Amino acid sequence: DAGVIQSPRHEVTEMGQEVTLRCKPISGHNSLFWYRQTMMRGLELLIYFNNNVPIDDSGMPEDRFSAKMPNASFSTLKIQPSEPRDSAVYFCASIRTGSHYGYTFGSGTRLTVV
Amino acid sequence: GEDVEQSLFLSVREGDSSVINCTYTDSSSTYLYWYKQEPGAGLQLLTYIFSNMDMKQDQRLTVLLNKKDKHLSLRIADTQTGDSAIYFCAEGRSYIPTFGRGTSLIVHP
Numbered sequence: 001d002a003g004v005i006q007s008p009r010h011e012v013t014e015m016g017q018e019v020t021l022r023c024k025p026i027s028g029h030n031s032l033f034w035y036r037q038t039m040m041r042g043l044e045l046l047i048y049f050n051n052n053v054p055i056d057d058s059g060m061p062e063d064r065f066s067a068k069m070p071n072a073s074f075s076t077l078k079i080q081p082s083e084p085r086d087s088a089v090y091f092c093a094s095i096r097t098g099s100h101y102g103y104t105f106g107s108g109t110r111l112t113v114v
Numbered sequence: 115g116e117d118v119e120q121s122l123f124l125s126v127r128e129g130d131s132s133v134i135n136c137t138y139t140d141s142s143s144t145y146l147y148w149y150k151q152e153p154g155a156g157l158q159l160l161t162y163i164f165s166n167m168d169m170k171q172d173q174r175l176t177v178l179l180n181k182k183d184k185h186l187s188l189r190i191a192d193t194q195t196g197d198s199a200i201y202f203c204a205e206g207r208s209y210i211p212t213f214g215r216g217t218s219l220i221v222h223p
Contacts, residue, residue, distance in 0.1 A: 043216070
């Protein structure tokens with residue numbers, strides 16, 4: 001298995017632009033998580049899905065952030081409009097629900113908003 | 115305070131042992147984890163321990179759990195430069211772990 005695949009690896013955009021981050025979970029994993037990592041706040045859970053359904057989005061910072069999971073093999077995290085304070089590394093992770101040690105992270109997308 | 119706390123930095127000499135400490139608050143945690151993050155990469159599960167265990171050893175890694183004090187530690191024997199990374203402690207009752215802020219391990223020659 002290729003693991004959790006995220007794209008793009010790096011994204012530089014101007015303030016006010018729309019940004020879409022993509023994630024492909026491991027086949028057979030039915031829970032998917034989006035995290036944000038910054039020096040100031042560490043690793044923050046933004047939202048997670050179970051069987052493609054959003055379960056908890058309480059970590060999404062603002063209405064500018066939205067996430068979708070149209071099918072079991074694809075999810076997007078969208079920021080519209082983007083702001084410089086959104087600059088961070090965004091990680092996607094997946095696991096088979098009920099497994100306690102199969103949590104697998106992607107390599108992340110480093111987002112820079114200028 | 116945070117649910118999982120760990121110091122931010124640890125510096126050791128190559129060949130020495132490293133001990134990374136962590137405290138957590140949820141006494142009902144079932145699993146406790148150590149993840150490793152290398153530069154430019156995501157977190158990778160290094161090892162885990164069930165809450166009914168005191169110790170787990172895996173080659174150069176030793177995990178110690180003091181459930182009474184809610185204290186977890188990771189010992190890396192014979193630390194190498196390749197061990198330089200950020201180490202995250204995490205606890206979980208469900209399949210969703212709660213992560214600490216991470217400890218940056220710096221190994222110098």
